[in-house]
Amino acid sequence: MRMLTLKSIVALALLGLLPCERVMAADPRLVLPDLRSLEAKASEVVSINLDSALLGLAAGFLDERKPEDAAAKELVSGLKGVFVRSFTFDTDFAYPRADIDAVRRQLTAPGWQRLVEVRSLKAHSECEVYISMDGNRANGLVIIASEPRELTLVNIVGSIDLQKLHRLEGRFGIPDLRLEDGPRAGK
Numbered sequence: 001m002r003m004l005t006l007k008s009i010v011a012l013a014l015l016g017l018l019p020c021e022r023v024m025a026a027d028p029r030l031v032l033p034d035l036r037s038l039e040a041k042a043s044e045v046v047s048i049n050l051d052s053a054l055l056g057l058a059a060g061f062l063d064e065r066k067p068e069d070a071a072a073k074e075l076v077s078g079l080k081g082v083f084v085r086s087f088t089f090d091t092d093f094a095y096p097r098a099d100i101d102a103v104r105r106q107l108t109a110p111g112w113q114r115l116v117e118v119r120s121l122k123a124h125s126e127c128e129v130y131i132s133m134d135g136n137r138a139n140g141l142v143i144i145a146s147e148p149r150e151l152t153l154v155n156i157v158g159s160i161d162l163q164k165l166h167r168l169e170g171r172f173g174i175p176d177l178r179l180e181d182g183p184r185a186g187k
Contacts (some may be wrong), residue, residue, distance in 0.1 A: 028132040028140020029157045033102040035085055038095050038151070044088035052080045052158070078159030085153045092124075092148035103144060103153060104128075112140075124148050
């Protein structure tokens with residue numbers, strides 16, 4: 001995710017929400033491939049499974065008197081789940097491309113639309129953002145980010161307000177994408 005500004009990705013994603021004819025979406029929750037073989041190869045593994053009950057429990061710790069916490073709590077109330085798989089490796093391309101392709105195949109179902117694709121041939125990295133629409137409402141979001149030594153899959157399920165999504169960075173297992181800061185210094 002170092003090769004691009006996710007602030008610009010979110011801006012492009014918001015453009016995808018402009019009114020147009022939508023197809024009813026399939027289930028916005030992905031079936032992630034068995035990634036246990038990657039866990040054995042990875043130097044760092046993040047696996048987060050938060051269903052609506054756990055999100056509600058976590059949201060209960062937010063202080064509604066703080067505007068940022070209140071906004072995050074409002075956004076979380078519409079979510080059914082946040083699922084993250086992130087792997088860091090000590091060697092380049094330790095993960096099979098087939099694992100990423102298995103996820104991408106699910107995103108060809110009716111209702112899913114790729115909003116953003118950013119590839120860097122020089123850095124051998126890519127980031128894709130997909131959205132699932134139910135009528136004119138976003139009900140699922142997927143981010144696939146891959147670099148030579150990192151692979152991250154994020155699946156957010158439920159009613160999603162993309163304008164408020166950046167307020168969940170670093171919370172509930174959603175990576176700190178630094179949407180407000182632009183690219184990370186030195187990366």
